[in-house]
Amino acid sequence: MSTSPKPIPFLDLVADHADVRPELDAAWSQAVDTGGLIGGQAVTDFEDAFAAYQQSDICIGVGNGTDALELILAGAGIGPGDEVIIPANTFIATAEAVVRCGAEVTFADVDPETLLVTGDTISAAVTPRTAAVMAVHLYGQMVDLDDVGAAVSRHQIALVEDAAQAHGASWNGVRAGSAGLAAGFSFYPGKNLGALGDGGAVVTNDPALAETIRSMSNHGRSSHSKYHHDLLGRNSRLDALQARALAIKLERLDDWNDARRSAAGWYRKHLPATVRPLTIRDQSLAVHHLGVIEVPEGTRDEIGAALDEAKVGWGIHYPVPCHQQVPFQAGPDVSMPVTEAAASRILSLPMHPHLTEEDVVRVAEVLSGHSALA
Numbered sequence: 225m226s227t228s229p230k231p232i233p234f235l236d237l238v239a240d241h242a243d244v245r246p247e248l249d250a251a252w253s254q255a256v257d258t259g260g261l262i263g264g265q266a267v268t269d270f271e272d273a274f275a276a277y278q279q280s281d282i283c284i285g286v287g288n289g290t291d292a293l294e295l296i297l298a299g300a301g302i303g304p305g306d307e308v309i310i311p312a313n314t315f316i317a318t319a320e321a322v323v324r325c326g327a328e329v330t331f332a333d334v335d336p337e338t339l340l341v342t343g344d345t346i347s348a349a350v351t352p353r354t355a356a357v358m359a360v361h362l363y364g365q366m367v368d369l370d371d372v373g374a375a376v377s378r379h380q381i382a383l384v385e386d387a388a389q390a391h392g393a394s395w396n397g398v399r400a401g402s403a404g405l406a407a408g409f410s411f412y413p414g415k416n417l418g419a420l421g422d423g424g425a426v427v428t429n430d431p432a433l434a435e436t437i438r439s440m441s442n443h444g445r446s447s448h449s450k451y452h453h454d455l456l457g458r459n460s461r462l463d464a465l466q467a468r469a470l471a472i473k474l475e476r477l478d479d480w481n482d483a484r485r486s487a488a489g490w491y492r493k494h495l496p497a498t499v500r501p502l503t504i505r506d507q508s509l510a511v512h513h514l515g516v517i518e519v520p521e522g523t524r525d526e527i528g529a530a531l532d533e534a535k536v537g538w539g540i541h542y543p544v545p546c547h548q549q550v551p552f553q554a555g556p557d558v559s560m561p562v563t564e565a566a567a568s569r570i571l572s573l574p575m576h577p578h579l580t581e582e583d584v585v586r587v588a589e590v591l592s593g594h595s596a597l598a
């Protein structure tokens with residue numbers, strides 16, 4: 225009698241939560257017992273801890289990562305008439321944030337080895353209306369801050385970091401949040417630091433920008449009075465229950481990121497030479513939000529079917545490049561050849577802190593045993 229293979233999940237939130245379950249239960253009970261659900265000390269404590277973790281001065285908790293990015297742009301006065309450069313290879317939220325603040329998106333292609341934007345691809349997209357670049361530290365690896373920083377200075381445009389997939393990642397020891405104007409983080413549950421629902425944060429060293437964003441995210445409230453509103457704001461706050469959960473998980477984040485790095489090392493050791501894990505630069509301490517590989521052209525569907533058969537979770541990040549998504553469809557003259565070629569070859573393998581070497585070996589065996597990769 226053949227036994228069905230043990231499933232290897234794409235990510236395992238239940239196992240993450242089991243690591244911290246008693247602390248989570250206590251924190252939720254405390255919130256319910258005290259009634260402190262919006263704002264207050266729990267939010268401030270988490271904001272302080274996360275700012276310190278990201279080596280930045282200030283953190284403002286907000287409702288989600290997309291709002292964090294939009295609030296940074298709007299808080300910096302970027303809006304109608306401005307263009308913001310974003311990578312064509314990103315999650316659609318990066319583009320949404322630009323359009324929602326009234327600016328226009330300009331796409332930049334990416335480096336074929338890392339699939340991240342570079343100084344050259346940014347320079348190729350600059351126009352006289354460019355106000356900023358939103359550099360996305362995709363898949364858990366930061367962009368080359370030296371190269372991107374030099375381009376940004378040369379063109380005199382602002383650098384905003386989309387760090388939704390890069391909690392704890394660094395470039396030459398520098399974490400997201402201090403290289404440019406500000407960084408936006410998502411705490412969507414599947415992120416390296418995930419809430420038990422939606423959440424996000426802005427991290428910055430600029431106190432004036434921070435004050436504007438804090439006000440904008442809380443109905444434009446004056447810092448002096450709950451009943452005076454200085455700005456046209458909105459409601460995008462990190463709630464206290466999520467802040468408590470995040471503070472507990474933040475304590476584990478270094479261990480969890482280390483475990484992801486071990487998993488990435490096992491993949492490099494065991495995967496067949498016919499697939500290519502994305503390059504991690506020497507200056508980069510990556511946190512491996514996703515385990516992305518490139519497979520030979522035309523083989524992804526078959527490989528995906530073999531992974532399904534073996535009960536191995538997988539995904540594609542992202543199958544349709546941002547500049548080809550319906551709301552952002554650029555004209556036929558906009559071509560992003562590296563992003564477009566990668567979109568048909570990338571495949572994300574299971575990646576989470578509870579992956580074992582045995583799991584990775586089994587995933588690698590599914591790939592090595594496939595005729596397309598032999």
Ligand SMILES: Cc1ncc(COP(=O)(O)O)c(C=O)c1O
Pocket residue numbers: 288289290291314315317318360362386388389409410411412422423424
């Ligand atoms: C690169 C990137 N930017 C922005 C976001 C938006 O974050 P959120 O889903 O919290 O709005 C995400 C995550 O979903 C993301 O992966």
